Amino acid sequence: xxxxxxxxxxxxxxxxxxxxxxxxxxxxxxxxxxxxxxxxxxxxxxxxxxxxxxxxxxxxxxxxxxxxxxxxxxxxxxxxxxxxxxxxxxxxxxxxxxxxxxxxxxxxxxxxxxxxxxxxxxxxxxxxxxxx
Amino acid sequence: xxxxxxxxxxxxxxxxxxxxxxxxxxxxxxxxxxxxxxxxxxxxxxxxxxxxxxxxxxxxxxxxxxxxxxxxxxxxxxxxxxxxxxxxxxxxxxxxxxxxxxxxxxxxxxxxxxxxxxxxxxxxxxxxxxxxxxxxxxxxxxxxxxxxxxxxxxxxxxxxxxxxxxxxxxxxxxxxxx
Numbered sequence: 001x002x003x004x005x006x007x008x009x010x011x012x013x014x015x016x017x018x019x020x021x022x023x024x025x026x027x028x029x030x031x032x033x034x035x036x037x038x039x040x041x042x043x044x045x046x047x048x049x050x051x052x053x054x055x056x057x058x059x060x061x062x063x064x065x066x067x068x069x070x071x072x073x074x075x076x077x078x079x080x081x082x083x084x085x086x087x088x089x090x091x092x093x094x095x096x097x098x099x100x101x102x103x104x105x106x107x108x109x110x111x112x113x114x115x116x117x118x119x120x121x122x123x124x125x126x127x128x129x130x131x132x
Numbered sequence: 133x134x135x136x137x138x139x140x141x142x143x144x145x146x147x148x149x150x151x152x153x154x155x156x157x158x159x160x161x162x163x164x165x166x167x168x169x170x171x172x173x174x175x176x177x178x179x180x181x182x183x184x185x186x187x188x189x190x191x192x193x194x195x196x197x198x199x200x201x202x203x204x205x206x207x208x209x210x211x212x213x214x215x216x217x218x219x220x221x222x223x224x225x226x227x228x229x230x231x232x233x234x235x236x237x238x239x240x241x242x243x244x245x246x247x248x249x250x251x252x253x254x255x256x257x258x259x260x261x262x263x264x265x266x267x268x269x270x271x272x273x274x275x276x277x278x279x280x281x282x283x284x285x286x287x288x289x290x291x292x293x294x295x296x297x298x299x300x301x302x303x304x305x306x307x308x309x310x
Contacts, residue, residue, distance in 0.1 A: 044164065044268035044269075045268060045269060047161060047162075057233065057259075058259070058263075058268060058269070061258070061259045061260075061263060062263065065260075065263060084167065085167060086167060086168070086263060086264060086265070086266040087164075087167055087266050087268065088164065088165060088166070088167035088266070090164055090165075
């Protein structure tokens with residue numbers, strides 16, 4: 001049993017090692033940047049997968065592009081700009097805060113406040129009626 | 133009256149919400165808006181298919197309204213629009229091709245069996261120009277004005293109906309404004 005678990009664990013080690021062999025990077029920092037970018041960016045073909053998971057041809061090409069950009073030492077912002085310039089905000093799993101996404105980002109808070117306000121008002125009115 | 137309106141507020145909000153959901157049901161999530169509309173074509177220099185010594189660049193698309201069609205011989209639905217593209221070429225529409233990540237021989241064979249509506253075809257072997265154009269699948273068709281600006285992008289098989297609905301009004305408008 002122990003050997004089996006060890007074998008499974010080792011297979012994971014092998015997998016990550018081979019991933020690094022495809023995209024060798026100079027520093028752990030760049031590696032971390034590369035991986036978090038791949039998880040933040042959407043595969044346009046299979047839309048609910050990120051670039052790290054997808055096997056689509058376009059995802060592979062984009063992975064290569066992002067790898068090269070990371071290797072050149074580009075910042076997160078520069079690389080995300082590169083992606084959205086071509087594919088729009090849809091490529092980002094997390095929509096940016098913009099005028100058209102204000103409702104999306106702040107809507108829940110707004111509705112919470114509104115709900116609390118209505119709750120408070122209706123409770124107060126009831127209480128008022130009972131007091132009378 | 134005011135109290136009644138206030139009481140009916142949740143119902144109205146609910147109806148608005150249902151309206152949004154109902155509308156969203158008819159949206160196709162596979163149809164993505166292009167981020168390149170109104171932007172100039174990206175810079176590229178590509179070898180011409182069948183004649184790699186010649187080059188196709190973004191400057192070749194200047195000076196005249198044209199369409200840029202992204203296709204490949206491995207793309208099965210590209211066959212479906214080929215008859216319509218040939219028709220467009222016959223009626224005088226300038227069509228440039230972007231051969232997307234294709235084998236050169238396959239592409240040339242494909243053209244000889246399905247017909248060649250293209251004025252010139254650039255071979256995008258590694259798909260880099262396609263990424264610069266924001267292409268996410270073949271076939272895709274771009275409408276380019278005479279200044280080399282991308283005016284419209286259609287992703288999917290081009291048909292006569294789409295041409296009439298989406299392309300013609302824009303072309304007419306561009307010609308009118310000249």
